[in-house]
Amino acid sequence: MELIICRHGEAEQNTGGWYSSNPRHPGYVEAHLTTRGIRQVRQLGNELKSTGLTADNICQVFASPLPRTCESARNVMDVLSVPEPKLIIEPKLIESQVGDRESQLISQYNEKDFWFPENPESFHGETREAIKARMFDAFTAIYRKCRDQNGYVLLFSHGAPVYLLLEKLTGTGERLPTGGCKRLTVTPAML
Secondary structure: OEEEEEEOOOEHHHHHOEOOOOOOOOOOOOOOEOHHHHHHHHHHHHHHHHOOOOOOOEEEEEEOOOHHHHHHHHHHHHHHOOOHHHEEEOHHHOOOOOHHHOOOEHHHOOOOOOOOOOOHHHHOOOOHHHHHHHHHHHHHHHHHHHOOOOOEEEEEEOHHHHHHHHHHHHOOOOOOOOOOEEEEEOOHHHO
8 A cells, every 4th residue: 555644734823833633622723724834735736746646546535634634635635636535534643632732822831842742641631652552543444444445545644643653654753844745655564
């Protein structure tokens, strides 16, 4: 299976510097792509198109349920003329859950790395291990669904979850830029 793991384009919470991870949280603030983010993902679509991706050889597209990832997936699909029914919203691809920090400014916390804060349990956030486990669960289900299809699978998620999935699959995490992607040939040995 050929997997293309994509990070969403630049979104309002990236430029505004706030946490936006859980639509069920009472403080949640929706974050949509910025104009720059739309350009990033449309450019990603054009780059994928230039390497031979088409509506015919894309088997399925999976996206986190948050607006910024759905908008990213749909913009890439538009560039590639991929029909909407090929998009599946996968809840396990969602952003790292930040618990009590939802909608708060990242700058008010003195974290060495806001992608991976220390002691996330202390604010009801999600641990690295929990994020990695759910991302791998999503990946495994996607692999089982698509392994017998010929073509590409696109997966749209968020910075830290993508990093942890890549770490699990390849042994090395990678910080993709907004609108960036990583291509992988998936083998059964990765399961």
